[in-house]
Amino acid sequence: MSALVAEMAKLPAFVRRDWKIALSYRAVFVGDIVGLAMQILVFFFVAKLVDPGKLPTYGGTVPTYLAFVVIGLVINLTAGVLLYQVSAALRQEQLTGTFEALLATPTAGATLQLGSIAYTLIFVPIRAAVLLTAIAIGFGLDLQLSGILPAFVLLVAFLPFTWGLGLVAAAAVVTFRRGSNVTGVAVTLLGLISGAVFPIALLPGALQTMAEWNPFAIAIDGIREALIGGTGWSAAGSDLLHLLPLSMAGLALGVLCFRWAIARERRRGTLGQY
């Protein structure tokens, strides 16, 4: 138990490190927000073309297309940031030569994995909440205040899945020195069947079936139910039951892949190569 506590006590050091590094890249931070704002603006005009009657209803409420798409985009972007960060952080460690320095410390592999995204895990949900609030105010979206907490819990339950995917990409980085392809393909495929920008009902039958098991789709739909329909904990509870096992399975797969990749590189003696 004391070993676990000692390992957990190292996490604030990672958060501080990444906060300090993030502060040194203010332009990237601002660029990210401006990029999302531009995307939203595009959909603001696209929304004028879309008949809300073709959209699904949430708790009996017919959403505007903008409200529908904004939630999808923010969740996808949030997942994308986390997914990218997990492998990008590792790639950065490889390139700067700090990866071996980290592995030369008496720190557990799990702590290194968690530590490398601890800052992102804290920052990403806050960022999503701030973005949604700003957009809701800026564009006059009618979102339900009572849905904020269930939506936040659904988002948090969804993040381990993305983290797991990120670890698969990180394992690819360790093994092949590249992981962005894995990330790109995963995000594109899961995004396509997530219902982020168009209703899942428009997809062919086979893809609709796949979407039922897509954590992106489950999270987006559940968060729309909460924020647009104000359906509260009853709807969120069933979504959570559906989402959590998939999230945990994704995370477990990622952890296994990452551990296998590190052990393989240590055996091959190529851990520090990039």
Next chain:
Amino acid sequence: MTSPPAIDVRALQRRFGDRTAIAGIDLTVRAGQIHALLGPNGAGKTTLLRTLAGLVEPTAGHARVVGIDTTKGPRGLRGQVGFVPSSDRSAYQRISGLENLAFFARLHGMRKKAAFIRAQEVLEQVGLGDRAKDPVNAWSHGMQQRLSVARALLTDPPVLLIDEATHDLDPVAAATVRELIAARAEHGAAVLWATQRLEELRGFAGAVTLMANGSAAFEGSVEALAARAVPSWTTSRHASALEQGYMSVIRDVAA
């Protein structure tokens, strides 16, 4: 009764595919000893150091550091070893040297306040105290190399594995680093010191292993290596006895 060696390497081998990096080497370093590791580029020095740091698994043979098998207890091992890699850069470039060291100190289990105090101490020891709060990307290669040495000294480990730490340093900075390492050895640390700077070994290293093609081509004292000197037309007349001894051993291996 003598204490067990701090570093104990027996018949260690490491292959990368068809290439043999270490071809069966024996090495013993005791507490308080500075053992120099010499050899041409690609001789296997870095692979040996990385194996001892638990970053590479041996193909055959075994290596024990403070009694810990490097393949069986890598986490326990890492708390006992200060490792200075040979690469120019191994620090976070966008944050200060102080933040870098405090981060690594906390990964060694220090509390935040103690980590910052210790980080400042070791930065001052390597002559970087006045630049502690500057981002590392504003530092020269030599300063970053000293930062790497400082990181290895954070916890006063019983074993120091140092890969060409003085490679980029000016003579004064190099002497400062050697003095620091010698002081640690006087306090009982076992030091394995890989270098290409032969002249820095006089009065510094107590023993030498000269590696060639992954094997130990020479083992003995610095003086014994110098005594192998056989001047020839291929050796500059300005070469020191130590350089001549080194080249003599390498020529014998090649022959």
